[in-house]
Amino acid sequence: MPAAPRDLSTACVRAGQPRQDAYDAVTTPISCTSTYAFGSSAELRDHFEGRTNREEYGRYGNPTVRAAEEKLAALDGGGDACLFASGMAAVTTTLFALLKKGDHVVLTSDCYRRTRSFVQNFLARYGVEASLVPAGDLAALEAEVRPETRVIVTESPTNPYLRVADIEGIAAIKKKFPKVKVLVDSTFATPINQRPLEQGADLVIHSATKYLGGHNDLLAGVVTGDAGLVSVVRDLRGVLGGVLDPHAAYLLIRGIKTLALRVERQNRTALAVAQFLEAHPAVERVFYPGLPSHPDHELASKTMSGFGGVISFVLRTSLEGTARALDACQLATVAPSLGGVETLIEQPALMSFYELTPQERAAIGIRESLVRLAVGIEDEKDIVADLERVLATVSQATKKEVFDAALS
Template sequence: MKFSTKAIHAGQEPDPSTGAIMTPIFQTSTYAQTGLGQHKGFEYSRSGNPTRTALEDCIAALENAKYGLAFASGLAAEQGVLSLLKTGDHMVSCDDLYGGTYRIFEKVLGRYQIETSYVAAANVEDYEKAIRPNTKLIWLETPTNPLLRLVDIKAIAEIAHRHNLLLVVDNTFSSPYFQQPLELGADIVLHSTTKYINGHSDVVGGAIALNDEEAYQAIKFYQNAAGGIPGPFDSWLTLRGIKTLAVRMRQHESNAFAVAKFLSEHPRVEKVYYPGLPSHPDHELAKRQMKGFGGMVSFSFKGTQEDINRIVSRLEIITFAESLGGIESLLCHPASMTHGSIPREIREARGLTDTLLRLSVGIEDSEDILLDLQRALD
């Protein structure tokens, strides 16, 4: 099946008991058993639920993976992957990454003497230089959050596998529609399904996809043991959103192109970050590695942090809020919102300034989005 067909049908056969086309919401905590060890594949909904299974199978299919696992949030999915580590381990990560991920690495894993080394996202050779004898995995976001740098997945996969390391790629910004890291050599793909996969800003969730059975069984054990699972209604909402993923991503990208072009020509805008622009330093890599450039645009404006309230007060269509990937356009100030957990000196050293704004371009009419930005910036 092609991508759009998978999004609608993978893991979502008509219900055998009723013929219902839509996967039912199996709103139950437990399941009847006829005897010791005799059940219909489900025992307790923390361990497994038919609605969640449909979601996991669909995400695996979209990433061309054998296995999928769904979690209660993107960070819960990250913890599932990080459960593969133990005290004394080390990992290498790109330096431009989501603030919540940085917080887990430094404030949670750090308590267990698991260290992380950060390297400039696009500098391939630096990843290998940062590897130590106790390194266990390499962690990437591409495009990165919020500066939208690209990391060469294939090149980093070669480095990781040469050193017998796992390569984990957070694919949230691209979605599986625009990028499939497993096809480029990654071992584990991660998503905050809150974002593009669900796409309607009405549920929080996370997921991973992978091919290695040993890693799958280990993370699945953690998923059940720790219990950070999505409920059946959240799973159903995410499945509902997935069905339109392909058409939404095409519109997100179309609108983002228009926004990036507009911003690059606006006198109040200092710099635009969008991999679809030929001026982007990773534009050629994006063309090779991705099937499209996505719906995220970041930009820095000429002014001070105090000007943000003036900009926000003029917005009528775009909403000033955290998160991304929904059908509506959302504007975010990373330094005080999504990346506020990163110390200022580290943020600024990485290029994340107080005048940087991140725009998740929605699927509204592009002319309305541009007019709203014009009003706000003027």
Template sequence: MAIDYNSYEHYNAAEPREQGSSTRAVHAGTQRRKAFSSLTTPIVQSATFTFEDTADLCDFMDKKIWGDGLDREEYGRYGNPTIWAVEERLAALDGAEDAAIYSSGMAAVTSLLLTVLKSGQHIVMTDDCYRRTRQFCLTVLKKFGIETSVVPMGDYEALEAAIIPKKTRLIISETPTNPYLRVADLERLMEIAKASRVLTMIDTTFATPVNLRPVEWGIDFVLHSATKYLGGHNDILAGVITGRADRLKALKDSRGVFGNVIDPQAAFLLERGIKTLGIRVQQQNRSAQAVAEFLESHPKIERVWYPGLESHPDYEVARSQMTGFGGVVSFEVAGSLEDTSLFIDRCRIPYIAPSLGGVESLIEQPALVSFYELTTEERLKVGIKDNLVRFAIGVEDTDDIIADLDQALAGIPDRRLEVAWEARFRL
């Protein structure tokens, strides 16, 4: 029987189709009809919200107490219509039931930990997690009687062995990690967590929901530093946790106590950035893959760390879990600390700066940005070499980025040739 594709009945009977990441980024979590018929989500710039009369106030309080369809707020520290709209979109992007937005990524992760943990409990985290998260767990949480075990990234036997029955509450990891782009095997991690009845949190800032959605693998809490790819323009600070609605309710309640809610203006800018997330990340995926392949073949590069390369230790895991490998490439220049600095100074397109995920390319030498106060020997103990570079690729043309790297590398000495000549001279 021929199908009339113009008939209402055909569309009404069709199975709902899951939308792509770019469509969700533009449309998910928003009402078609907004206040004042605005196309974009209005910025509700108000610290407090009023009531028509006492009956209206009492109706609000009843709904708040019983959790019955609350669709407004009383005070901006607890929420805001602009924030709610962005939270719905972020939840949809991650395939989660709900989301909670915070004033920064660190505000998000510290609030989560302080909410779900209590004195006497224990957490296990992988050693390539964000250094400020590690610092918070090893110093601040310790003051509250919460112990942390750090295990090598990718060593699942060590992770399983570190779990203390009836005491371990949470496993924390990151995927891909910073700066070596290690990729967690979420299937293996969840097997361990379920067997031990332990909650899980994954920081997937580097991946974004375009490349990976850990909720689909059973992860309980997914963290994004929304300052990075979600915002995408290096102009806001924001963080988000996504997950099950019942677990997120406790986080939103504690957010009202901690007072680290995002402001409406930043939430509006975050939503604006999210709308182009799909096309930005796809371009960054393509450029990063091309850059990684170029660098791996270059004689002045010792090693490249990128999960889209077969040489990466987690290539197979990344290929099985991710739809793209991200916009960050880390690599080791064949030279000294000074040679690496010279290379970075010769680059014309990227800015020298921490952070990542924006439209502008950013480049940094971790030894001089995050670990400046340490000696070479101390940096090596935490896995940071003097010649390591982290390149966060923007949306510039791929050919221009590669040409810039090529000219920058051409200006640094070839230490391998010097070593060869010295060896020949000694002979």
């Protein structure tokens, strides 16, 4: 497993934070303003003709937001970064910026459902075609690339089965098609665990709501990468208006300062929890890249410095039995999202895919008894103890179901 760059912990704290405030504040101040004054018409002309570098209007930029963008660009190793009001705003604006009528997108199938819906359904209204390919199948991906393909979209790790993308392999395919850009959603990995730009991706997206913010108290999204590409996205952000407000940017900067520490702790805890779950008789299967049983374990070991804080697993029980198990949790909180300091747990069939029928869920690989666990920074033993108590009730219920079936 490759080590994370040693300077990332320092960049989390120091990047994008020069001493530029009039009051010499150690922390980046919140610049709470919607517009910016010009001293004269000559100063205005200098701004529009590129002779000065300053803000003009809140939809186009803000000093607090800019400080956060510079920090994130440094962390991902990109030339620039552009922040948004949510992760989905980052995804949709970036794809709108890169695509036009007649273009084609290739998307890996194991991905966030809103991204898939946007690509398959919404973009289709504007004449953009999409192809879904199985995660991890480079041959299938390359077979779907055509002359009109402009973007390959993948997550790494994916949601919810934590497939790890062979980004270098995808980048090698891209070289055969010069007009194609590779977009990687690296929300689950963070810049601490995986470096998509260094592996050949053109752009990286994060839902900064998750690990980057880290405290379940803000919504934000970011795209990082080549400065020229990011500038195209930034220009469209000014039109569509999905900007991040300075208060959220301030919270994001504060959260990022402890990112390396939190991710290191969550990596360690999640591996221990995954090992515990895999050995438990109430668990049918565990999906975690740190386990040798995961299909991408070897790839993850070569390309990631840590396996992340999210674990998916299937219980040996029904939809209702899984729901009862989650309701019995005393430490893990039943809630969507991930990446915060609190351990969160959810049943995708009842949370993210509730509106689908069992048949529709099965068609996209969502089992009724699938559970997604996002570990926080609580003590590892306390998280395991909570799960151990809950899984004991699942085992007892399963035995009763077998006994009742034998009597009937």
